[in-house]
Amino acid sequence: MDKGEFSFSTCWNIKKHSNGRDMIKEIKQMGFSRVELNYNVTKEMLASIRPMVENGDIQISSVHNVFPFIDDKDYDTDSVMLGFSETEKREKAVKLLIESVEYAEELGAKGVVVHPGEVPFSYNIDSKLKQLYHSVGKDSAEYQGLWNQMLEKRQLEAVGYVKRIEQSLEEVAEYIAHKQYDVGIGIETRSRCYQIPSLHEANQIITNLAGAPIYLWYDIGHAMMMERMGLYHCLDQMDKLKDKILGVHIHETVELSDHWCPYIHSNDQHYFDQFLEIIDAAQIKVYELKAKCTPDEINQSHALLENKLKQVTF
Numbered sequence: 001m002d003k004g005e006f007s008f009s010t011c012w013n014i015k016k017h018s019n020g021r022d023m024i025k026e027i028k029q030m031g032f033s034r035v036e037l038n039y040n041v042t043k044e045m046l047a048s049i050r051p052m053v054e055n056g057d058i059q060i061s062s063v064h065n066v067f068p069f070i071d072d073k074d075y076d077t078d079s080v081m082l083g084f085s086e087t088e089k090r091e092k093a094v095k096l097l098i099e100s101v102e103y104a105e106e107l108g109a110k111g112v113v114v115h116p117g118e119v120p121f122s123y124n125i126d127s128k129l130k131q132l133y134h135s136v137g138k139d140s141a142e143y144q145g146l147w148n149q150m151l152e153k154r155q156l157e158a159v160g161y162v163k164r165i166e167q168s169l170e171e172v173a174e175y176i177a178h179k180q181y182d183v184g185i186g187i188e189t190r191s192r193c194y195q196i197p198s199l200h201e202a203n204q205i206i207t208n209l210a211g212a213p214i215y216l217w218y219d220i221g222h223a224m225m226m227e228r229m230g231l232y233h234c235l236d237q238m239d240k241l242k243d244k245i246l247g248v249h250i251h252e253t254v255e256l257s258d259h260w261c262p263y264i265h266s267n268d269q270h271y272f273d274q275f276l277e278i279i280d281a282a283q284i285k286v287y288e289l290k291a292k293c294t295p296d297e298i299n300q301s302h303a304l305l306e307n308k309l310k311q312v313t314f
Contacts, residue, residue: 003302007034007061009249009288010041011259016291020045024058030295034061036113036286039077042069046103053107061284062111062186062247065100078192082168083117083161094168097185098175105181111247111284113217116165116187116205118195119157125150126192129229130256138230147193147230154194161196166205173212184283186217186246191225191258199223199232199241206244215246218282220275221258222249228256235274242277247284250305259290261301269304277314279305 008027017023020041027035035058037049046068052058066075074089075081075096082097084090100112129150132143169185176183187197187205197205202216218241223234252262252272262272279285289298 001031001299001303002033003031005034005285006032006250006302007036007284007286008032009036009038009064009286011038012287012289012291012293014038014040014045018045020047020049021052024049024052028058030298032287034059036060036062036064036284036288037067037107037109038288039064039066040069041067050107060104060107060109061286062109062113063100063104063107064113065115066096067100067103067112070096077115078118078195079115080120080161081115081117082165083196085160085164090164090168094171097168097172101172101176101181101183101185104183105179110182111184111186111217113186113188113247113249115190116169116196117161118190118192119154119161121150121153121194124192126194129193133229133256138228150193158196158201162201162205165196166208169205169214170209170212173209173214176213184213184215184246186215186284188217188249189219189222189226191219191222193226193229193231198226199237203237203240203244206241216241216244217247217249218245218278219249219251219288220272220278221251221253221260221288224253225256225258228253238277242281245278245282247286248275248279248282249286249288250279251288251290259288259293261289261293261297263304264297264301265293272305273308273312276305276309276312280309280312280314 013026082093104112136142206214227234251259252266254260254266
């Protein structure tokens with residue numbers, strides 16, 4: 001079944017392939033003619049994907065920074081990235097994002113997905129909070145005590161990190177304008193409570209950079225997770241943000257486990273409906289699913305989602 005404007009992320013099957021062409025062919029077999037190349041795609045894999053793009057066999061909707069893959073923990077998906085206080089590290093992060101933009105332009109992609117940064121902690125406090133969420137519950141004194149400790153530090157220190165992230169994004173935006181590229185940057189809602197941006201921070205950054213090609217990348221599953229943990233409500237600022245969305249990552253969170261097929265793995269036919277307007281508003285619509293999702297489940301989920309989108313008037 002042709003999936004039309006919907007794209008599909010290579011995060012689903014990248015671990016089972018060493019050859020980029022085979023990876024893309026497997027995605028195409030499910031009816032997707034558009035693909036998002038995630039941050040684990042290597043230069044070697046890209047070499048076999050590029051001819052497919054040039055021949056019109058596949059369209060690249062978006063690439064995920066840092067692209068292609070680099071083995072450097074300072075610039076992986078969970079890092080301070082564009083918010084480094086150290087000038088040299090921040091400048092390298094900007095350079096890497098510009099390189100991702102260059103690849104996006106070359107491949108005809110209209111967006112670059114970015115994890116802009118975080119407020120660093122001495123340990124993974126998000127993981128500890130998720131353990132408590134499951135073992136003693138969100139309303140327990142133990143969870144609430146650690147949550148408030150996290151939130152106090154996050155709110156106090158986020159100001160500086162957000163400011164540096166804005167500065168970094170402005171530099172990249174100036175580069176895009178100078179080159180006259182038709183590529184947007186989407187700052188993604190994140191999966192850990194100490195990571196930037198929250199919805200409020202995203203709106204602040206995008207508003208402060210008004211006129212620049214800087215948008216929100218609304219990762220639905222991550223937003224669901226942050227709502228359940230208590231960082232924000234998914235539909236907060238919806239009226240302010242829906243016109244600032246470049247793309248969406250479509251997946252559902254079951255409890256605090258993400259990247260599942262909407263409607264299928266939750267067995268809930270209604271909860272995900274609240275995100276239909278966000279999906280409709282997004283220029284780039286990408287399924288970002290885990291390897292455990294089968295082609296049959298993916299097709300069932302898409303059929304449900306597409307049917308619901310046809311029935312709703314926004």
